[in-house]
Amino acid sequence: MTIWTRSAALLAATAILPSIVSSVSATPQEGEGVAWEITEGLTTEIGPRIAGSDAERRAREWGKAKLEALGFSGVAIEPFKTRAWTRGPEHAQLLAPYTQPLAITALGFSVPTPDAGLKAPLVYFASLDELRAAPDGSLSGKVAFIDHAMRRAQDGSGYGPYGDVRRRGPSLASGKGAAAVVIRSAGTDSHRNPHTGVTVFAKDVKPIPAGAVSNPDADLIARVAKRGKAMEIDLTLLGKPNPDAPSGNVVADLPGRDPSLPMILLACHLDSWDLGTGAIDDASGCGIITAAALAAQKDGRTLRTIRVLWSGNEEMGVGGGGGGHYAAIHGGDRHAVAMESDFGADKVWQFRMDLAAENEPLGAKVEAALWPMGIVYHGGDAEGGADVGAIIAKQNLAVIDLGQDGTHYFDLHHTPDDTLDKVDPAALQQNVEAWTAVLKVIANEPGTIGAVAKD
């Protein structure tokens, strides 16, 4: 969908904009600056903040106070009701052929097992495809285990196919009659920390209890399955849907010199999964966009208004979270470009753009601003993300994606290990500088900015 191609425009733009090039500054000291303050503050003073929880409410108030203290205008909490899910006690063990405790966590939208647990045969499937091939009804009274082997990819692209084990696997198992389902975590680490995340039950199947075991536990189940003896599991997952939960967005502006121009929208999400403290997912994203918005106006207001959206319920939103609510109530606001930071805190190494053909000179300026930092243009669609997806679709907005190194992202994603120690302050600051460089270009662009026309 994007029309941007590398071209001689890069060199021309570089010559035009030496001030942008020189704005790439040196490595900061450890743990300084606005991005760090926000990441450290949210993880330390709030911690886990699952959508619909009191902690998420406290995070909104924390965010409002922080954004006001930083000098943002019109800081507002915009509450909404959302479909969420609440974790309950959870544990599991293999009962046969060997007794082995399993490190397990429920997936979002799992329904509860009986309080005393569910004891049932455990049936091993090496992949989602192997489960697909199972005869209908063959899993009646049984628990399906779905194995797979998520591979790491610098751009995070493994999350599509392997994430589907989590997103679609439980629904598929239920369709085959399974009483419950356990998957290998969609994650690339080898620690006893299972990865949670939402699953989506299709309309025609019954929701069932669904959990994920850590990779070492999945390895164990695979080794046991290989021995060919009947397996039995004792599964207790008491989490349950929380269908009408309170959530909310925090929205704040840095007004531009020309309020008549459509603004730049920057988004992150304030909610987190509950197992960790949501450092890389996504306190750091809120830190990055907020610090960059301020840095872009450090030497004076930008031409356009820059808005930050700290979204509620991204993790379990599935169409009804903060991004959807923002589009619903801000559909009358005029936006030019939407950007989102929600892929951790490692360094930005590539970018993608969805810009109209007539904005090729603007694209060249963006490329020129990022090129001195070693951040290169990549093909493929610029998509924003869940927090800006609805407003992008509604208004057909231009999008710029600053792509972070995701090599280690799925070691931590949705696990207890998503904690502040995983954020490298220097890499965090590199993000801020990349975002600042882009904002200095796009928020000072006077002309019309648009996306490629969509069908």
Add this chain to the structure above:
Amino acid sequence: MTIWTRSAALLAATAILPSIVSSVSATPQEGEGVAWEITEGLTTEIGPRIAGSDAERRAREWGKAKLEALGFSGVAIEPFKTRAWTRGPEHAQLLAPYTQPLAITALGFSVPTPDAGLKAPLVYFASLDELRAAPDGSLSGKVAFIDHAMRRAQDGSGYGPYGDVRRRGPSLASGKGAAAVVIRSAGTDSHRNPHTGVTVFAKDVKPIPAGAVSNPDADLIARVAKRGKAMEIDLTLLGKPNPDAPSGNVVADLPGRDPSLPMILLACHLDSWDLGTGAIDDASGCGIITAAALAAQKDGRTLRTIRVLWSGNEEMGVGGGGGGHYAAIHGGDRHAVAMESDFGADKVWQFRMDLAAENEPLGAKVEAALWPMGIVYHGGDAEGGADVGAIIAKQNLAVIDLGQDGTHYFDLHHTPDDTLDKVDPAALQQNVEAWTAVLKVIANEPGTIGAVAKD
């Protein structure tokens, strides 16, 4: 205590023993051989096997069957009663100034909190020394938190001082009047997996509930403490001493050609902490010594008998575990050298010896056998370990310690992460080869073998 010094004897011995040098073979295929089978088998078919548990009993039976199948003679389970400890439900959260769940585990010999938990002020101490400086009685009704910063060391030497936070910290806190104590885990990783292990309450203090939080949780507490606001913890640790628990050793021999010669004793421990599956601590040790004993006799019996001791209750033994029981009932058996493998499965890189002065030629042969593998002689005491310490002391035995690379050992030690995926089959096999090379020398040595005379 050791008299061994590097000398020209090395070169002489190398010339004498080309067959030993050439016995260093190529890298094995992944996951093959006796050492792997034992490590894989114990972790897969038994799993966690805390001393005194039914799992430890099953491990003994598994071990007896395995050693018999491998062709060992006189395989015997030697039961004993021991002082152990049983884990109970455990969880904790910071209540003030912020609500934060904490990843915690009880230390062995902790006494239980009330079932409903203990809510009390949490007082931060940056180190054991800072706690030592607190006035007597100043912690009455409070919970002490002891921070520190364990550093990694290739030889594992950090475990002395940092392990003391765990071993002595709770006793010290109790002496100051604390109602309970929480420490930073004695570990070098940054995962939400706390490190358990025993603590030792001095005779003159009251045992109190004692737990360890993971490093990221300790980081959090340190950050909160830095803010200077009063902290409060809600602590539930229901584990309790199990003072008269059943345990046992498994002992098995590979008879030598001359039964009149004192034998070679090789030890590991069969029990494990309960959080992981005891892969590196110490299934791999049992795998290494057993595989090496068999390999040393592959081309025919050695001159001396080689005995393997798979010890019970090493982890909580503190003088009354498997090593002590072995010395008590085998004090009449004649041993020449004792060796133990209980420091993981990473490669052997150095060795130490406690050999009598008249055994210098034997030491040279050992050095010559290891030198082609890049394993070098280090000064310092050869000590064996908890499973052989009592018999060494009783009979003043010669000791050879094959020192493994411990750089990553304390990332995993006593955590849920001590699982099979952490064992590199090639490194495991390198251990077997190093042990085999040493055994081929010492188990074929006809003369008297002795230790340095002790005072």
